Amino acid sequence: MSDTIEKFYPGDIVSLNGLIRHIVRWSKPSSSIEVSTESYGAGTIICHYNVGDAELSIKLMKRGNVFRYRFGMDLLPFSNYAEEARFWRMMQMLEEVRNPADGLFYTWTRDQAIQGLQAGIIDAFLESSGGPGMQPDDTRLGGYKVTDPTAGAQLRTKCLAALRGETQLI
Numbered sequence: 001m002s003d004t005i006e007k008f009y010p011g012d013i014v015s016l017n018g019l020i021r022h023i024v025r026w027s028k029p030s031s032s033i034e035v036s037t038e039s040y041g042a043g044t045i046i047c048h049y050n051v052g053d054a055e056l057s058i059k060l061m062k063r064g065n066v067f068r069y070r071f072g073m074d075l076l077p078f079s080n081y082a083e084e085a086r087f088w089r090m091m092q093m094l095e096e097v098r099n100p101a102d103g104l105f106y107t108w109t110r111d112q113a114i115q116g117l118q119a120g121i122i123d124a125f126l127e128s129s130g131g132p133g134m135q136p137d138d139t140r141l142g143g144y145k146v147t148d149p150t151a152g153a154q155l156r157t158k159c160l161a162a163l164r165g166e167t168q169l170i
Helices: 063-070 081-088 110-118 150-164
Strands: 012-016 019-027 032-036 044-048 058-062 094-097 124-129 139-146
Touching: 063 081, 081 124, 081 139, 081 150, 094 110, 110 124, 110 139, 110 150, 124 150, 139 150
Parallel strands: none
Antiparallel strands: 012 019, 012 058, 019 032, 032 044, 094 139, 124 139
16 A cells, blocks of 8 residues: 555445444554444444454455545545535534524524525534533534535535425435
8 A cells, every 4th residue: 555545534434343334533653543333423433443453353345535535536425415514524624604693603593504505605504412501402503614615515405405305304
């Protein structure tokens, strides 16, 4: 393998002791990984592993979209807009947008999200549960903008379709 290519990238699909998992984080200097049952850290992080551990059998099954994007390859299809938004967040190309109604983050209503998407103010919305200042069962919507205009327009179309009930919401 070339020195310019790291062994794993977030979103890569691996077989880990015979179980299919997604790479969440890979640290080349410490040869450690964190894996999830779903791509881009959407699921519960299963565990942190030392790749050099003799008991660990890890095999790359398929390159994910972080690798594909970095090396100019076509992206694999996303299962829904939320997965795509998490991908852009992982690429550090997803910025939080304040709600124009109150100037705050994570205060978007569904109607405000639709209006923001239609006006191009936001490209995506994601739900947040719990967190600082929130009760564990509180759910709030955050608006986001993708820094790549083409990707943002495509994501915005998918979000609007989901809000209109044409596709899976999350």
